[in-house]
Amino acid sequence: MLSLRSISRVPSSIGMPRGLSPESAPLGTAVTTAAPSAPQDITKSSRRRLVVGKRSAPLWSQDESGVRGRLAVESVLGDLDERTRIVSTDTAPWKYVCALSIDSPAGRFVGTGWVVAPRTLITAGHCVLDRTQMGGWANAIEVSPGRDRELTPFSTHRVVKFSTVDRWEQDQDPDFDIAAIHLDQDIFGAGEGFQVGAFPDAELLDFMVNVSGYPGSPGGGIEQWWAKNRIRAVTPRRIYYDVDTSGGQSGGPAYIFRDENGPPIVVGVHAYGVGGTPASVPMRVNSAPRMIPEVVDQIQAWIDNGPENS
Amino acid sequence: MAQSVLHEGIVRAGDGAPVPDALVAVARGTEPTPEIAIRSNHEGRFGIALPPGSYEIEARAPGGAHGLVTVRTGEARQVIEIVLDGTP
Numbered sequence: 001m002l003s004l005r006s007i008s009r010v011p012s013s014i015g016m017p018r019g020l021s022p023e024s025a026p027l028g029t030a031v032t033t034a035a036p037s038a039p040q041d042i043t044k045s046s047r048r049r050l051v052v053g054k055r056s057a058p059l060w061s062q063d064e065s066g067v068r069g070r071l072a073v074e075s076v077l078g079d080l081d082e083r084t085r086i087v088s089t090d091t092a093p094w095k096y097v098c099a100l101s102i103d104s105p106a107g108r109f110v111g112t113g114w115v116v117a118p119r120t121l122i123t124a125g126h127c128v129l130d131r132t133q134m135g136g137w138a139n140a141i142e143v144s145p146g147r148d149r150e151l152t153p154f155s156t157h158r159v160v161k162f163s164t165v166d167r168w169e170q171d172q173d174p175d176f177d178i179a180a181i182h183l184d185q186d187i188f189g190a191g192e193g194f195q196v197g198a199f200p201d202a203e204l205l206d207f208m209v210n211v212s213g214y215p216g217s218p219g220g221g222i223e224q225w226w227a228k229n230r231i232r233a234v235t236p237r238r239i240y241y242d243v244d245t246s247g248g249q250s251g252g253p254a255y256i257f258r259d260e261n262g263p264p265i266v267v268g269v270h271a272y273g274v275g276g277t278p279a280s281v282p283m284r285v286n287s288a289p290r291m292i293p294e295v296v297d298q299i300q301a302w303i304d305n306g307p308e309n310s
Numbered sequence: 311m312a313q314s315v316l317h318e319g320i321v322r323a324g325d326g327a328p329v330p331d332a333l334v335a336v337a338r339g340t341e342p343t344p345e346i347a348i349r350s351n352h353e354g355r356f357g358i359a360l361p362p363g364s365y366e367i368e369a370r371a372p373g374g375a376h377g378l379v380t381v382r383t384g385e386a387r388q389v390i391e392i393v394l395d396g397t398p
Binding site for chain 2: 102106107108109110111124126127130132133174177215216217220221245246247248249250270271272273286
């Protein structure tokens, strides 16, 4: 059975890794974090925009011959960038998506995170620790939930406590490119934020997925953009989707709605563009480390215990 | 994934002046790269980690000027220069 350990960077204390003995549900059943208990103030207009459930055909056709044009980018899958800028970032679920301004020994970066608990965010592992790109752990990350250009409706919080799993900290394994950001104060109420879920392959395939984030282009890392389409393939540790993304969206949520009134459930942490797709998945798709039971358990531990004892 | 190499880079305006605070990212590549965006420093310089391969690397200045460069990288460090075209 796969076993994950949490590794934390806590400047004021030593983070003690705790060995996990996950009592994960057997494959074939869904595993989720606790459902949000607070009402999700998702407006009607947002509900109409967000995609729900499964679909057997794509929302639009892709140009399989590849991307062209000055503004075409690799992870934009086709001639047209299908992303939409979100301006109502003070409402759910958009307010739970956070712009990250990352300061590291090797320079500054832009990424994306998302709220999973009042003082816990999830992002990509490489947004908090990357020995080659960042020179090690991030020094500090400024977190702006629901940022819209100069507007920061939920303030900006400077954070220095991070956690990741041993498979990322030791091996930089892209299948475990996941991390937590721990705030010192609550930024939302109890039960607000994204739920996290691990689902069987058959349930995930063809599920409509929403991907949100703060790309560098367009948006300069301060505009929230969103796109939608389908989960096209799954492997034991990753999900693949034909949803447009670009640099800066690392760490963003790939999330589903099981029904029209349900909460948003994150099934992957967006991390890689088309180049991250193996030859065994013969499609032009982007990808994310998949939420598997062991990862869901670890995220729940980060929520419950913070960095020191997770 | 193949081991990444940290390459140096610089973002310049059309007149050659360095451009600080530009955001740099891999737009297209033959190898997997994380979708993080890199911000150029006060001298317009940045570092970008790439496994050996071919890449299109994009830069966008705060004012919207844009540049794109195609590079082929190996295991040796190299300097990547991106010149902005001044068109938002």
